[in-house]
Amino acid sequence: MSDLNDERAEHDEHDERDGELHDGLLEEELRQAAAILDPVPAELRRTAVDAFVLHDLDARVAELTFDSLVDGIPVRGETDPPRMLTFQSDGVTVDVEVTAEGLIGQLLPPGPAGIEVLSGPREHARLTADDMGRFAGEAPPAGPFALRLRTGRAVVVTEWLRA
């Protein structure tokens, strides 16, 4: 009886290892199929390589702390509400409102700043915040964008996201 159990256990063990081997082979075959039929598109790889220029250890990153898409309560009847975004880094807050018509924003504490609208590694537009820290411009580019703000004291870059 005990022998029989041992034998069965050994047999199961064998099947188990066999199955695992088969699984591994099938996974590998599937990996090759993915590399052929669904690879990273070449232009995307290039964009990611070019994105190296975006690293800047001196800039402060302003993290997204509010996004109406995630944190907002949908307003009934409004089909295309403006996207409200708030970015914060120590001591600096940037509020941005994006609609199909354009982008308006407020820098806090209020003050003048030069602003670049970044579309990936490329600069999309240049805006200026007035003495009250207000700025406005055309709608951000399709795809992910970020704002680089140069105030008198610091360079702040907002977290990347799609409008």
Next chain:
Amino acid sequence: MNGLLAVGTTRSTAYDGRSYTRGGTVDRADVGALVQSAADGDAAAWKSLVDGLGPLVWSVARSHGLSDADAHEVYQTAWFRFAQHLGRIREPEKTGSWLASTARHECLKLLKASKRWTPTDDPQLLDRPSEERTPEESVLDSEEAAAQTERVRLLWQEFEELGERCRQLLRVLISSPPPSYQEVSAALGIAVGSIGPMRQRCLRRLRARLEARGTK
């Protein structure tokens, strides 16, 4: 007694082999060092990171049933954020998981946005493979390789017809080089411990489909 002990030992070895020494762990050993070099200004190190981890990021975008355009944006956003956070990531050796989790959150956000604004926009319907042929595909089209092409297409077709959960898990698992289970966990928001059993079930389901079609 001896028999039992032997079985126990074999089993734990097999388990270790499966969970902890997937190719990914070895291939990923240098990630921390590459991240450090890139943060110090080494563009070649950055390129190596893009080539080593890009397919993982892409697989996360592809596994969430997004449109092609949205998948492209997820991939880009993940890399732009990584460039922005280069030199600030607390555990550089876990960059694969960081990128996978960043991509996942972006996917969930886009899915939410498309549901809210375009309820009729079925991401599954939009998710058509690109018509453009890759160089690898063109090579496969040559006469000699016709049989292999057929086999690859059939395999992919059956893969795409698996249930959503299996398709999602396998799409990330088969990125190249093989991701670690930590990375898969970050990519899909599932516990590391459940990946092995799910993987086994999904691969066996796929094999059953292939057998039913008379291949393999």
